[in-house]
Amino acid sequence: YSTPPPHLDFRAFVSALRSDNDLADIDAEVDPRLEVAAITRRAYELQSKAPLFNNVKGAHDGLFRILGASGGLSSDPQYPYRRLARHVGLPPTSSLGDFIDTMLSAKGKEPIPPVHVGTGPCKEHKLFGDNIDLTKLPAPLLNKADGGNYIQTMGINIVQHPTKPWVNWSIARAMVLDKTRLVGLIMKPQHIARIYEQWEESGKDMPFAIALGAPPIAVMVSSMPLPEGVTESEYVGALCGEPLELVKCETNDLYVPARSEIVIEGTLSITERAKEGPFGEMHGYSFLDEESVQPIYNVKAITYRGGNAILPISVPGRATGPDETHTLIGTLASAEIRQLLQENGLPVLNVFTPYETQVIWAAVQIDRKKLWTLKTNAEDFCRRIGDLIFRRKCGMQIHRLLIVGDDIDPFNFKDVIWSYASRCRPGMDEYHFEDVAAYGLVPYMSHGPGTKVTGGKVVANCLLPHEYNQEQLWVTCDFENGYPEEIKEKVLRRWTEFGL
Ligand SMILES: Cc1cc2c3c(c1C)C(C)(C)C[C@@H](O)N3c1c(nc(O)[nH]c1=O)N2C[C@H](O)[C@H](O)[C@H](O)COP(=O)(O)O
């Protein structure tokens, strides 16, 4: 095979990280029981290189090496988003804004359906029947409180609607249950749950495939809340301007990226369930009383790439150094929220879920000059935005929206929190929503004082009343805004002379 670019081939992506000096090859033996995850978690928190565990204790027959923090911030302090940029073929100097623009660049473009090829790297090894023993694979234990070994945290869950031409790609966690079975979270209103319900009604178990080590751009789109009915692989094609190459599964009619590292295929039972979790999740908590009973994945085949296949993992937790549940889920939901607001004619420049808020909040940056033309006020404007976002799936995980001006950089939390702290009057500038779907995993919902599955959402107006109809009545007191250009140039020119 000719080597495709990193965004289309996971192994090429790993080589690119290595050549970026953003990957640590760890050839010493490391234990998949907690040690691999602890190293990965610390790698997020220190924003160090991505750890590639080439010698995982218990690995055999090419299954498997482990790559941690594939979507973490890069070790290059000047360009923290270069690892994300590598997923979508952007230059290493790209900003988060460039990344969001790229992920939205195929909106309105014709979808490009994937092409089916006869074989590919993921078909180099195949396991069926008695050759399948998930308990013998070095599936990692990611957190000391986890209820099982989560083999699936960065793979693409592939499922097809039973009657409509909709194949959904998303990421949903799953842990090893026994020799041939997994159990994983199937949570409404996610599309995997919507489609699963249709199979339940049809009375048949749902065929599935989990493609681990899939093309990085496909992992990004799988983590993006595209509208219902959109076949993610076609959006990937439109993003790339060329069709993805897929191969057929061995035991069902689903298709998977030909260049995947590891493919697990089978059927998701519509009757059998098992206890799932606890799982150290995206908000930084693992509740010990988590009572999650979820459908069972019956594994019928495992196929995998030669040369020691690589299992990518995500170790969710506190976003002190964000992990993929922040850099992918938060950033990609921000993209869809921006798209929705702009499509509805709102003067929105950008949206971002600050990592410091564990991606529970989203800052919505408003073009204030355009806002004036709406001749509106805080209450009407904020309620309109809340009604749009909080009643759509793309806003599912967001519980606080901050409406900020274009003088605020939504990607700079110091800007965002300054405007929230100084312009949002408690008791008058926050508009509450109690009749909308809540995100059940947020701790103050799952273990909070009030309702569990509805409400707890708010839109915070961080614009002073006069900003709705005229220029700001203040000068911002910082070096950037508080001084005329010639003074700033003089200061910068003489800075080193002053020995500051
Ligand atoms: C990137 C990423 C996304 C998710 C997850 C993870 C990562 C790394 C885990 C580490 C496995 C943790 C787990 O919380 N997880 C996860 C999940 N959605 C679920 O319904 N269930 C899950 O277990 N999403 C979010 C979904 O992937 C997105 O919301 C996507 O938009 C869904 O696709 P769709 O339904 O919109 O098609």
Ligand SMILES: [K+]
């Ligand atoms: K998706």
Ligand SMILES: [Mn+2]
């Ligand atoms: Mn979808």
